[in-house]
Amino acid sequence: MRDIIRILIAPLVWLATFSAIYGLHGLLCGHGINGTAFGLPIERVLLGAAFLFAILLQTALLFALYHPSLAASSEFSRFVSRATGWVGLVATLWSLSPVVLTTYCV
Amino acid sequence: MNALGRHRKLTAIWASEPGFKGWFSTVNHTDLGRMFLATAFFFFFIGGLLAMLIRAQLATPHSAFAGPDIYNQIFTMHGTIMMFLFAIPTFEGLAVYLLPKMLGTRDLAFPRLTAYGFWCYAFGGSMMLVSMVFGIAPDGGWFMYPPLSGAIHSPGINTDFWLIGITFVEISAIAAAVEITVSILKYRAPGMSLDKMPIFAWYALITALMILTGFPPLILGSILLEVERAFGFPFFQAELGGDSLLWQHLFWLFGHPEVYIIFLPAAGVISTVLPVMCRTPLLGYGWIVAAALALAFLSFGLWVHHMFTTGIPHMGLAFFSAASTLVAVPTGMQIFAWIGTMWKGRPELHLPMLHLLGFFFTFVIGGLTGVMVAVVPFDWQAHDTAFITAHLHYVLFGGFVFPIFAGIYYWMPHFTGRKRFFYLGEFAFALVFIGFHVTFLAMHWVGLLGQRRRISTYAPEDGWTAINLISSVGSFVLAIGIAMILIDVFLHALTASRGRRNPWRAGTLEWAMITPAPAYNFASLPHVTDRNPLTIEPDLAVQLAKGEGYLGTPRNTWRETLTVEVASGKPDMHVIYPANTRLPILMSAVTGIFFLSLLLKFYWTVPVAVVGVAILAWKWVWSIGRQDDMDTVPVGQDIHLPNFAMTDRPPGWWGSVFLLTANATLFGSLLFGFAFLWTVAPGWPPPDWFPPSVSALALGIIGAGLGPIAMRYATQKNRNGGTPLASLALTLAGAVLVAVACAAMMVHTPAPTRHAYAATLFVLGSYGLFHAALGILMVCFLIARVRCGFTSSARRAEFPIVRLWIDYLSVVSVLILVVAHLPGLMG
Ligand code: HEM
Ligand SMILES: [Cu+2]
Numbered sequence: 001m002r003d004i005i006r007i008l009i010a011p012l013v014w015l016a017t018f019s020a021i022y023g024l025h026g027l028l029c030g031h032g033i034n035g036t037a038f039g040l041p042i043e044r045v046l047l048g049a050a051f052l053f054a055i056l057l058q059t060a061l062l063f064a065l066y067h068p069s070l071a072a073s074s075e076f077s078r079f080v081s082r083a084t085g086w087v088g089l090v091a092t093l094w095s096l097s098p099v100v101l102t103t104y105c106v
Numbered sequence: 107m108n109a110l111g112r113h114r115k116l117t118a119i120w121a122s123e124p125g126f127k128g129w130f131s132t133v134n135h136t137d138l139g140r141m142f143l144a145t146a147f148f149f150f151f152i153g154g155l156l157a158m159l160i161r162a163q164l165a166t167p168h169s170a171f172a173g174p175d176i177y178n179q180i181f182t183m184h185g186t187i188m189m190f191l192f193a194i195p196t197f198e199g200l201a202v203y204l205l206p207k208m209l210g211t212r213d214l215a216f217p218r219l220t221a222y223g224f225w226c227y228a229f230g231g232s233m234m235l236v237s238m239v240f241g242i243a244p245d246g247g248w249f250m251y252p253p254l255s256g257a258i259h260s261p262g263i264n265t266d267f268w269l270i271g272i273t274f275v276e277i278s279a280i281a282a283a284v285e286i287t288v289s290i291l292k293y294r295a296p297g298m299s300l301d302k303m304p305i306f307a308w309y310a311l312i313t314a315l316m317i318l319t320g321f322p323p324l325i326l327g328s329i330l331l332e333v334e335r336a337f338g339f340p341f342f343q344a345e346l347g348g349d350s351l352l353w354q355h356l357f358w359l360f361g362h363p364e365v366y367i368i369f370l371p372a373a374g375v376i377s378t379v380l381p382v383m384c385r386t387p388l389l390g391y392g393w394i395v396a397a398a399l400a401l402a403f404l405s406f407g408l409w410v411h412h413m414f415t416t417g418i419p420h421m422g423l424a425f426f427s428a429a430s431t432l433v434a435v436p437t438g439m440q441i442f443a444w445i446g447t448m449w450k451g452r453p454e455l456h457l458p459m460l461h462l463l464g465f466f467f468t469f470v471i472g473g474l475t476g477v478m479v480a481v482v483p484f485d486w487q488a489h490d491t492a493f494i495t496a497h498l499h500y501v502l503f504g505g506f507v508f509p510i511f512a513g514i515y516y517w518m519p520h521f522t523g524r525k526r527f528f529y530l531g532e533f534a535f536a537l538v539f540i541g542f543h544v545t546f547l548a549m550h551w552v553g554l555l556g557q558r559r560r561i562s563t564y565a566p567e568d569g570w571t572a573i574n575l576i577s578s579v580g581s582f583v584l585a586i587g588i589a590m591i592l593i594d595v596f597l598h599a600l601t602a603s604r605g606r607r608n609p610w611r612a613g614t615l616e617w618a619m620i621t622p623a624p625a626y627n628f629a630s631l632p633h634v635t636d637r638n639p640l641t642i643e644p645d646l647a648v649q650l651a652k653g654e655g656y657l658g659t660p661r662n663t664w665r666e667t668l669t670v671e672v673a674s675g676k677p678d679m680h681v682i683y684p685a686n687t688r689l690p691i692l693m694s695a696v697t698g699i700f701f702l703s704l705l706l707k708f709y710w711t712v713p714v715a716v717v718g719v720a721i722l723a724w725k726w727v728w729s730i731g732r733q734d735d736m737d738t739v740p741v742g743q744d745i746h747l748p749n750f751a752m753t754d755r756p757p758g759w760w761g762s763v764f765l766l767t768a769n770a771t772l773f774g775s776l777l778f779g780f781a782f783l784w785t786v787a788p789g790w791p792p793p794d795w796f797p798p799s800v801s802a803l804a805l806g807i808i809g810a811g812l813g814p815i816a817m818r819y820a821t822q823k824n825r826n827g828g829t830p831l832a833s834l835a836l837t838l839a840g841a842v843l844v845a846v847a848c849a850a851m852m853v854h855t856p857a858p859t860r861h862a863y864a865a866t867l868f869v870l871g872s873y874g875l876f877h878a879a880l881g882i883l884m885v886c887f888l889i890a891r892v893r894c895g896f897t898s899s900a901r902r903a904e905f906p907i908v909r910l911w912i913d914y915l916s917v918v919s920v921l922i923l924v925v926a927h928l929p930g931l932m933g
Contacts, residue, residue, distance in 0.1 A: 003673040011403035018407050030785040076301030083396035098424030105419050
């Protein structure tokens with residue numbers, strides 16, 4: 001069961017952050033918060049921070065999956081869990097990139 | 107005991123009742139797998155007939171073959187039957203039939219559940235057919251969008267048939283998915299660690315997990331829409347705080363993963379058949395597993411691409427457009443692994459291989475048009491045209507039907523023990539291939555020329571006449587081809603001469619037995635040391651028949667098998683299966699009464715059916731277990747295992763974990779729906795709010811805290827040899843408190859017909875009340891078991907199961923109560 005969790009964790013976290021950021025975006029646009037921070041609209045800053053957090057989380061997971069004391073013991077589970085770890089990171093970078101690339105709430 | 111004696115003895119223990127009567131009481135996976143497949147292909151036939159009607163109607167302009175309202179029923183039922191009654195059950199049937207054989211064990215984890223799932227499918231499917239015969243079939247399109255499908259615009263019973271019938275069938279999908287997941291994780295031959303599992307099992311595992319998380323949003327959506335239609339709770343009505351987009355979210359949260367739920371099993375067939383046809387091991391096993399996992403996950407982040415034209419903000423669209431293009435990567439990886447396998451091997455053009463080539467050609471085109479419509483501006487043009495219909499058939503027919511035909515021809519010798527004798531199949535393949543491409547290439551074209559989907563007719567001036575005629579001619583060629591395949595299969599089953607064992611010289615375990623398969627699969631269970639056991643040990647079948655593996659000596663009248671640790675494949679439990687029983691068919695009939703009562707609005711029979719199901723479920727669980735402690739059981743090779751009643755993680759615990767996963771997804775979708783309405787729906791704030799009450803909230807939270815603590819205490823008490831009855835009584839009190847708090851919440855909610863806010867709270871309250879009632883029932887059951895001597899400090903397996911459900915109850919009830927009371931308490 002531990003190995004199954006190692007294999008599933010990174011994409012699961014991607015799914016959670018992806019949905020959460022999509023939800024956050026909906027929330028920000030639905031309630032129209034105003035203001036600026038660091039010279040940027042507050043919505044952009046919040047979304048960007050969430051994006052950064054998601055990336056950091058995935059990077060940490062990937063580290064854990066490579067760390068000798070946390071990695072799976074069988075070679076196969078090690079391979080698959082690291083592959084899905086990379087999937088989580090790449091999916092986060094790519095699918096959430098609109099946070100910094102496109103307009104929001106239009 | 108010699109091989110023949112062993113065979114006789116095992117057959118006496120495992121066989122279903124002979125003849126026709128056996129169908130109703132069998133719990134054997136081989137029987138049920140065949141029944142699933144036969145029923146699914148029956149529905150494929152019906153769905154195909156409907157497709158012919160569609161193409162007949164569209165062949166000429168101003169066709170008077172079917173009027174618009176009948177046409178609506180035809181395409182709705184075609185889509186619905188193909189997706190819910192053909193594709194998913196075909197996967198279930200194939201998995202039910204094959205998995206225990208491939209994994210080297212004797213049956214699935216919960217044989218009676220397999221039967222229950224089958225009967226729910228058969229009854230639910232029949233309900234849909236009945237509606238068609240009476241001309242009151244669903245007619246809102248296979249995705250049933252409100253407001254069209256709401257009570258105002260679809261007043262008849264048609265839509266109710268869909269909502270209720272499909273939910274009934276989905277129970278069977280959830281049952282099968284729990285079954286498949288637990289079987290793959292636990293019910294394998296000793297030594298089969300995760301990396302030695304046949305690749306089909308990986309795909310089936312991933313698909314089953316996707317069913318568990320993909321179907322609940324649709325089940326929830328169907329429940330909400332049916333409640334709206336029957337009782338006027340306005341979940342999807344914008345004037346009253348609902349939002350019809352909520353349906354689209356829930357539907358596609360299911361609908362996109364559904365596409366992969368259909369494709370992945372087919373990919374599993376390809377990855378199994380292709381290497382055998384190419385006489386080489388599959389290239390990149392680990393990569394394929396990782397790619398399939400990636401595909402499964404990514405597919406849950408795509409649903410909004412079906413809603414590109416609903417006015418969602420750009421950034422939202424961009425998220426889903428990006429994620430949609432991303433799935434092409436793992437899909438491409440799988441395709442390359444297959445191409446590499448063909449490259450490395452020496453492909454032999456047997457019939458299954460022809461269908462695989464048909465798959466490659468068709469699916470790649472479907473994938474390319476898929477990438478096209480993932481691009482938002484292109485989709486704005488192509489949305490709701492025949493281009494989309496053509497795309498989806500390239501994916502579904504190419505990605506599912508061709509591989510399944512390959513699989514049928516590949517495993518046919520296994521089903522029947524015979525060999526094919528004539529080239530009918532090759533000829534049929536040619537017709538199917540040509541017919542398919544003519545039909546659907548033409549539809550791409552006419553779609554780009556602007557033909558909308560779901561139109562019952564068009565005018566000559568539209569300029570679509572010739573292309574539509576070509577498409578219809580193609581579809582009839584296709585139909586003849588499919589009919590020939592079905593005839594070929596029939597002829598084969600009835601007349602062909604006996605073939606030899608393992609005709610394809612395959613390496614997986616399902617070929618290490620006599621064919622057609624005996625009821626017990628393996629006379630003794632193998633020890634697995636390689637992914638292709640038969641390649642390294644071609645004589646394995648004989649050794650197993652001689653009883654050289656595990657559990658080779660039949661004991662009492664026990665249907666025995668063993669389970670293994672998930673990752674390593676080390677044996678860990680001894681299992682005795684239940685024998686033939688009519689309980690499953692009875693229980694699904696009573697479940698059917700529940701759904702029929704809802705459909706026909708006979709509300710007084712609803713509680714009768716609910717009580718009926720509860721009583722049968724009680725009987726069901728009561729019949730397993732023992733009243734005396736049992737020593738560890740020798741299973742051969744000097745290994746002794748504890749019976750599952752004497753462990754902390756019995757199969758029922760595993761089943762509960764995955765059932766609760768599905769359940770939690772449903773609950774999560776409900777919370778998502780609440781949040782969505784609150785933030786996005788126009789008609790908010792509601793006219794009146796829920797009156798919060800500190801005492802009701804506190805009461806519920808105390809109950810929710812008491813339950814799990816007392817249950818833990820009861821478990822410990824039992825383990826140490828004491829009597830757990832007092833703690834169980836406390837657990838019961840906790841569940842009762844939760845029930846009271848949830849009931850109070852439902853009573854105090856403002857009128858649920860006036861606003862979606864109150865309606866959602868009411869549903870949340872009933873969800874909590876239902877689970878509290880379930881918890882009460884379970885604790886009462888456990889108390890009865892303790893009193894009747896079914897538990898002891900060693901026979902402790904039932905405690906962790908009840909604990910799991912009590913823990914779940916307390917988590918959801920706290921969330922529900924907080925969601926209801928907190929906003930008001932905070933001002
Ligand atoms: C046997 C050959 C088949 C033919 C000739 C065929 C033909 C068609 C046609 C012409 C339509 C469009 C109806 C319209 O928009 O007016 C349609 C819709 C559809 N088909 Fe098929 N089909 C076939 C097989 C399948 C299979 C195998 C599946 C799924 C596994 C499938 C799933 C669907 C779905 C989901 C729709 C959409 C229904 C809707 O719009 O509500 N079809 N089919
Ligand atoms: Cu999709």
